[in-house]
Amino acid sequence: MSAGRPAVPGRNAFVYRPTASPQAAAQWTRRQVVMTNLRTVAGRAYPRVTGLFREKSWVFFEILLPFLSTSAFVFVYRALQAPPQYIGFVVLGGAMTAFWLNVIWMMAQQLWWEKSQGNLELYFAAPMNIMAVLFGMAFGGFVMSSTRATAVLIISTAIYGVTFSIDQWALLIGVFFLTLAALYGLGMLLASLFLMWGREAWHLTQLLVEPVYFVSGLNFPIARLGVLGSVAISILPLAVGLDAMRQLAFAGAAYPIGTPSPLIEAAILVVMVVVFLVLSRWALAMLERLARKEGRLSVRWQ
């Protein structure tokens, strides 16, 4: 606030205003609540976005090496003399892994990690909504992962000559963002669950990599998995999003039938977004209740 201007309540949500009692001071205006939560989102996203530019080795380990990992599966198909669209399937899958890894390593595990570091009790004590913290983590993680996914997609497309055939750009973009929303919604839900599971969460994170890649059809059309693929489409955002994006990005290519159309899969993603967000909010509330009741927020490494 500029010098000389009187402190008017409501002009700035964070300006000190004299109140009659501590109870009155605790009665925040809606603007103060919203601004605090927005600042929380920005503050939690900040270290993830800034971290991109502070750790130079990140470029090598997060972009070049994942590209090589994706390349390995491209060469498997080349060794098998597979049709060219399968190379594209692998490249698209390789790009999407960036988001999945970010969701399980830096969303699902994060609250448990914060507890181990002693930050979680501060989060709960601070006058903000924990959902805002999770949204901040998700936004920061999305920015981090997007750079890796984009790099893998561009480099692989250029080197391996992947040709996309897209008729419905709007639907493809919509499906992409719905997939991300559902993925990060799932991450927010898992964050609470992992916190309750304690040490098992660490191992569960590792368990959610290759097995999820398999049931999501990361490197092959998920229709080949039959019933298992159908189940995956109904519960895993990565599976349904990837299948829809493949159908849309390789519109002219021969594609194994057996999965819903992209439009239906987009609807499934919408349902997932709603369900995961509602469940994550419920899980957080339950967690907070349990934490206050049992006083386990500050118990580390369990």
Next chain:
Amino acid sequence: MTATEHEGLGSPRWGGFDPARTRGRGWIDLRRTFAVATRLGWQMEANWTDPILFFIYSVAKPLASALILVVMLDVISGGAKPEYRAFVVVGSALWAFVLSGVSGLAWTILDDRERYRMLKYVYVSPSEFLAVLLGRGVARIGVGAVGAAITLVVGVVILGVPFDPARIDWPLLVPVLALGLAAVLAIGLMLASICLQTRQESWSYPEAAAGALFLVSGVVFPLAVLPGPVQALSLVTPMTWWVEGVRRALFPGGITAVGGPGALFTQLTGLAGPTPAQIVGALLVTGAVATLAAVVAFRTSDRRAKDRGLLDQTTGS
């Protein structure tokens, strides 16, 4: 009582300084440190759940990796290439072992520095830090070895990989396994050296590095499909020779990843595939180079970490 005798952890009875205490007991201390670190690592890996869940956890990763490749193979060939199925199942099973070894040492650094915040205390304890690291890494390798073995069993029993125990080439298998273990630890040590310098996000670095090695080591496809310069890189990678050696020892007469039409090795030597002696020799040489490089990298990283105060620096995002 002699001058060097003492009681418990107190000063020697004669009241002076016993220099033998700062020197330690050499090999005995090293062995004890390694054993304790291995036991600690195993408990950290295994005591978080009941044995059944631990078993599922140990097997799910390598089995899923193998199944991804098996489905990819079936999608294209429709099951018409059974010999290639054996090739990919064995390769991906062995890679579980490599992955656990490579990540084990690096994650020990990150675990102790970032999560438990004990790295500085472990470091300043009288134990040899390298022995602690290797011990913890060996425990994780044990978990990976179990996963690899069970994936092989599933491959043989359920996926129909042809396997005859009577045909195992033991004179090749034993030295290749021993040399391969050393090479895996060496690569893990290199990554640990890197993680000593980097931030918390380094958790994914070992997997990323293993993914890159996966490409050049002939794990799931013959090297002949790679460009020439990349094949040259593959031939100086110890993992290439380790995977080739184990595959050859367990499944004599199967597809070779190193040789074959279009392979650089065949162009250079005129052979369809490497002989067992060539495999052991190449693994010995490349493994020795990797080990030397790892020791140099670790010592350099160790010095820099002490110099810049990185041992007790925790980061978070």
